[in-house]
Amino acid sequence: MNNDNIIHTVKLTKYYGKQLGIEEVNLEVKQGEVFGYLGPNGAGKTTTIRTLLDFIRPTKGSATMFGQDIRQSSVEIHSRVGYLNGELALWNNMTGEDLLKYLGNLRGGLDWKYVQQLAARFECDLPRRIQGLSLGNKQKLGLLQAFMHKPELLILDEPTNGLDPLMQHEFYDLLTETKKAGSTVFLSSHILPEVEKVCDRVGIIRQGKLVTVETIETLKSHSIRQIEIHFAKAIPKEKFNNVPGVRDIVVQDKLLTCTVVGSLDALVKAAAQCEVLNIISHEPSLEEIFMTYYNEGKNNVK
Amino acid sequence: MLNNVFMKTLRDQQRSLLYWIFYLIAIAVVMALIYPTISKMTAFNQYLAQLPEGMKEMFGGAIVDYTSPVGYFTTELFFFMVPLLLLIFGIGFGANTIAGDEEKGTLGFLLANPVPRWRVVADKFGVLVVSMMLLGLFFWVGLAITASAMNIDISILKLGEATLGAVLLALVFASLAFMAGCIKGSKSLSMGVASGIGVLTYLLNTLGGMVSWLKGYRFFSPFYHYMEPNTLQNGLSPVHILVMAGLVVVFFAVSIPAFIRRDISI
Numbered sequence: 001m002n003n004d005n006i007i008h009t010v011k012l013t014k015y016y017g018k019q020l021g022i023e024e025v026n027l028e029v030k031q032g033e034v035f036g037y038l039g040p041n042g043a044g045k046t047t048t049i050r051t052l053l054d055f056i057r058p059t060k061g062s063a064t065m066f067g068q069d070i071r072q073s074s075v076e077i078h079s080r081v082g083y084l085n086g087e088l089a090l091w092n093n094m095t096g097e098d099l100l101k102y103l104g105n106l107r108g109g110l111d112w113k114y115v116q117q118l119a120a121r122f123e124c125d126l127p128r129r130i131q132g133l134s135l136g137n138k139q140k141l142g143l144l145q146a147f148m149h150k151p152e153l154l155i156l157d158e159p160t161n162g163l164d165p166l167m168q169h170e171f172y173d174l175l176t177e178t179k180k181a182g183s184t185v186f187l188s189s190h191i192l193p194e195v196e197k198v199c200d201r202v203g204i205i206r207q208g209k210l211v212t213v214e215t216i217e218t219l220k221s222h223s224i225r226q227i228e229i230h231f232a233k234a235i236p237k238e239k240f241n242n243v244p245g246v247r248d249i250v251v252q253d254k255l256l257t258c259t260v261v262g263s264l265d266a267l268v269k270a271a272a273q274c275e276v277l278n279i280i281s282h283e284p285s286l287e288e289i290f291m292t293y294y295n296e297g298k299n300n301v302k
Numbered sequence: 303m304l305n306n307v308f309m310k311t312l313r314d315q316q317r318s319l320l321y322w323i324f325y326l327i328a329i330a331v332v333m334a335l336i337y338p339t340i341s342k343m344t345a346f347n348q349y350l351a352q353l354p355e356g357m358k359e360m361f362g363g364a365i366v367d368y369t370s371p372v373g374y375f376t377t378e379l380f381f382f383m384v385p386l387l388l389l390i391f392g393i394g395f396g397a398n399t400i401a402g403d404e405e406k407g408t409l410g411f412l413l414a415n416p417v418p419r420w421r422v423v424a425d426k427f428g429v430l431v432v433s434m435m436l437l438g439l440f441f442w443v444g445l446a447i448t449a450s451a452m453n454i455d456i457s458i459l460k461l462g463e464a465t466l467g468a469v470l471l472a473l474v475f476a477s478l479a480f481m482a483g484c485i486k487g488s489k490s491l492s493m494g495v496a497s498g499i500g501v502l503t504y505l506l507n508t509l510g511g512m513v514s515w516l517k518g519y520r521f522f523s524p525f526y527h528y529m530e531p532n533t534l535q536n537g538l539s540p541v542h543i544l545v546m547a548g549l550v551v552v553f554f555a556v557s558i559p560a561f562i563r564r565d566i567s568i
Contacts, residue, residue, distance in 0.1 A: 055410055056565040079416035089407025093314060102304035106415040 004030050006153050006184040007052065011061035014047050020208045021047035024061065027203060027210065029186055034179055036199030037188040044208040045188040046086050049157050053083060065153065079107065082146035086157035086188070088138055090130050096141050097126040103145050115148045121170055135162040143171060147178065154178065154185045160194060172198050192289065196220070204289070221262050223289060226282040229256045232275035243270045307417060307425035311399060315433055322391055322437055327444035329387075333378055334448035341369050371449075371456040376464075376534045384441065385468045385528065389500060392434055392476025397492035399426045400561065401483030410566050419562045423484060427554050430476055438469035456534075464533040470546040471528040475500045477553035484561040524549065 007029035014021035022044040029035045039045050050056045052063060054074035063070045065077045090099060096119075104110030119126050122140040130138065139162045146154055160168045175185060175198050189195050195202055196216055203213045214222070237251040240258065243266050249258045260267055264281070271279075304310050340346075346368045367373040400423070403409040412422065442465040446458045479496035483489065503523040510520035520526040527546050531539035 050410075050566075053414055055413060075416050075418050078414060081414070083414040085407075085411060085414070087407060089411055091310075091314070091408055098304060102310055103415060105305050106307075106417055 005064075005067075006031055007035075007063070007065050007186060008067075009048075009052075009061065009063040012048070012051060012058055012063050013060040014044075014051055014056060015059045020044075021056075022051070022205070022208045025205070025210045027213075029184060031184055032179065032182055033200045034175065034185040034187065034198055036195035036202040037186060037205065038190065038192065038195050038202050039188075039205035040190055043205045045190075045205060046157055047208075048205070049086075049155055049186075049188060052155065053078070053081070080152045082149060082151035082154045084142045084146040084154075084156045084159055086161070088142045088161075090138060090141060092131040093129070095127055095129050096124060096133075096144075099130060099141065100126070100145055100148060104149070107149050110148060111150075114150070115144065118144050118148060118174075121174070122167060136164060136167065139163055140167065143174075147174060150181070150183070152183055154183060154187075156185065156187045158188060158190070160189075160191070168194075193283070219289070223262070223284045225260050225264070225284055227256075227258055227260050227264070227267065228278075228280040228282075229271050229276060230254060230278040230280075231256070231271075232277055235274050239273070240267070240270055243267055307412070307422050308428050311426050311429040312432070315395070315429060318395075319433055319436065322387075323440045326384075326387065326437055326441040329383065330379075330441050330445035331448045333375070334445060334452055334454065337371065337374055337449075337454055338452060340374055341371075344369055371454050372534050375445075375456065375461070376532070379445075380464045380468060380534060381529070384465070385471050388434060388437060388468055388472030389475055389497075391437060392430070392472040393479045393493055393496045393500070395430055395433060396476040396479035396496065397483050397489045399430065399483070400480065401487050401489040401492050404483075404487045404567055405489055413566060420558050423558050423561050427477070427480060427557065430480060431473065434469050434473055434476065438465045441465055460534050460537055463538045467528050467531070467533045467538060467543070467546075470543065470550070471524055474524045474546050474549045474553075477550045477557075481553040481557045481560070484557040485564070487564070487567050 005028045007027060009025050009027040012025040012027075013023050025044075025048060027048075037045050037048065047056070051058050052065060052070055054070055054077075057071065066080060068077060070077060094102070100115055101110070104112075104115070118124075122144065124140050124144060125133075125137065130141065133141070139159075143156075143159060146156065160171060163171060175187075179185060187195070187199065196219075199216060201213060201215050202219055204211045231254045234253050235251060235256065237249060240246060240249050240251075240256065245261045245263065246267050247259045247261070249256065256271075258267070268279075304313065350368055368377060400409065403412070409422075413419065442462045445461055445465075449456055449461065450458065475496045478499065479492045482492035482495045486492070504525050506516065507520050507523040507525040507529065510516040510523070510526070520530075524546055527542035531537075531542050533539070
């Protein structure tokens with residue numbers, strides 16, 4: 001087994017009774033990378049994470065973290081992992097400070113100065129009782145407890161849930177610093193722009209199956225975009241028929257809409273021959289990207 | 303202070319525990335204060351003497367002399383009220399500490415830390431035992447002090463032994479609820495199972511005193527082992543204590559592997 005892999009799953013499968021959680025997921029997350037785990041709600045992201053952390057047990061397959069079996073060495077693995085759960089549930093009856101100190105004690109001590117630095121960065125009101133905190137403020141505490149012991153691996157399930165844009169930005173910065181310091185990050189999300197912003201590689205999961213693992217660049221080059229071009233005058237449709245990568249062309253008088261796969265270069269050059277008033281590009285939704293892979297999968301079968 | 307799961311669980315329990323201790327002491331004090339008045343109502347005894355055997359079984363077992371200190375405290379406190387209160391506390395806490403936390407989602411949050419599952423079970427069970435012992439201890443102290451102050455002729459030691467018996471009885475059902483929580487992770491199910499079995503075994507013991515063909519099955523009721531020795535009169539009976547303590551140990555022993563083996567729900 002490759003020692004560079006911080007997380008390595010082999011045909012990891014989890015059924016809840018007859019209901020599918022995940023099926024034959026093969027993941028390799030390398031030392032020092034930020035790995036995005038992308039998928040719609042209910043796709044199996046949380047199931048994968050909960051299996052890795054030994055909360056639930058695989059139906060089939062196996063997995064290692066730091067080269068150690070997730071079931072045999074769960075306690076040792078946990079001591080090297082910072083975890084933020086998706087549906088964050090904290091003990092409401094204590095203050096943020098007590099919470100972090102307690103968790104620190106379970107880990108055998110903390111660098112409290114560092115915790116205070118983090119708290120200041122995220123504007124956490126530590127002496128306040130958790131009960132009265134807003135969703136976003138609870139989420140910040142969740143982030144703090146995941147990062148505060150400087151773990152070698154961070155497993156973050158929908159980390160920006162409830163964070164305002166400013167705090168999201170702070171979180172992305174912290175993520176970058178953490179990566180620079182040599183830690184590995186496994187981050188689940190259903191928000192594509194977020195994953196594009198911070199991740200090196202992305203695994204896409206859909207209906208319990210890992211559809212693909214790509215670098216961000218590849219993912220973007222595969223991406224599908226809806227383009228609208230507004231021209232100054234009516235244009236002939238034939239002009240765009242043979243432009244590579246362009247499909248579903250509809251021309252209505254001065255407006256052209258089409259779908260572009262990958263680079264926009266050819267289309268833009270073709271359009272430049274007429275007077276262009278405006279180009280509107282719709283960022284591909286997650287579902288559209290899934291559809292691309294889905295359709296490609298089907299095409300490969302043919 | 304929050305050094306481990308034990309201390310954290312105890313801290314969560316702190317306020318509820320204080321209330322319970324307060325109420326139990328209040329009950330002990332009030333009941334002891336009332337006794338001198340009761341002791342003069344000898345008509346009670348004549349009334350009780352007329353009751354058929356089965357009815358006596360329901361109202362106080364072998365106790366005939368209601369107005370004696372032993373008769374009074376057994377009937378008013380140890381026959382029903384004290385075990386019932388301890389059972390309510392114990393079953394509630396037993397069901398809540400694992401299954402309740404699991405339903406809230408905080409159990410998964412805890413288990414992401416480097417704490418083995420057996421340790422979580424052991425610490426939480428430890429708090430259950432300690433809490434119930436504390437309730438018993440304070441109740442006993444309250445009762446003993448008031449009884450002495452009122453010059454009531456009763457053995458302080460035997461009051462303690464009877465209290466310990468009630469604590470053990472409640473612990474049997476509390477650890478049953480705890481075990482059910484470890485097996486299945488549902489708070490309502492755990493409470494339902496423990497209280498359901500509690501009611502059934504209570505009836506088994508009471509009816510077993512009246513219905514002859516049930517008599518042989520009374521041994522299977524924890525209430526039998528609690529009531530039968532008539533502890534306030536005779537002191538603790540080692541055999542009955544061992545049966546109750548044995549059940550607690552068995553339920554705890556099953557809890558650990560059951561909890562280690564299964565999926566955590568949130």
